[in-house]
Amino acid sequence: MAQLFDTHCHFPQARYKKPVDVLLADARVAGVSLFLDIGTSLKDNKRAIEMAELYPDVYASVGIYPHDDRNYSAEALEQKLEDFLKQSEKIKAIGECGIDSPSPRQGGASDERDTSNYGRTIEQQIELLDMQMRLAIRHNMPIVVHNRGGEDAILILLEKYVSQGLRGVMHCFTQKWEYAQKILEYGFYLAFGGIITYPSGENVLETVQKAPLDRILIETDAPWLVPEPMRSQDRNMPNEPRYIVIIAQKIAQTRGIGYDEIARITYENGKRLFTIGERRDS
């Protein structure tokens, strides 16, 4: 069976209706053999590291989401992230970090973030992202970037840091091909998730079709962004890593390439970007 790498998922038990070890077991049955558990806050990073230490096929990323841990300065958070990086060899990336503009996405479905938590200004978000990009360069680790309404700010930061060795992925890519091309020029990867199965995600399909195959990743963003058709059937269900199969199928269908081939390529891409199987050199 084709192996799959869910390069972006979150495993806080409280968000799921079944135990996390059952979630993992169900995903493995579907062919998922690598998971990157993405931390979003101080508390959540600790949780992600614990998961990675517990399960051989789970790796962790540590970062601060644009609106989390607002009581700390960027410098204080930088020190905290440095401390996390010492805790596990299985931390393979910095993130989730990025820009999340204060206007919430339309929809109101279960995959929406709780926007009552919004609060950092764009300037503060840029400062926080800038710090995490420098951290990633210093540790020679890829960065996992969240982008909602931060298109221009992110391009400015990539222009500043890619020449210094910054590499990474634009997670949950939803922009048009024109923007994708700019990101690809900086050497970044594009990760596709549930949104490419939504009617509202149709404008992403041109990018799904045209992006170089060696630069695409697949992800669920579980427990968020349940793919269709399940999303319409039950708006309250959490997403699960096993549904990564649907994302791979959608990409295969959009590009006219076999499912096994998409699984194999995205698996290799993920292992390469996140240096799975290699020792961290910092």
Ligand SMILES: [Zn+2]
């Ligand atoms: Zn996420």
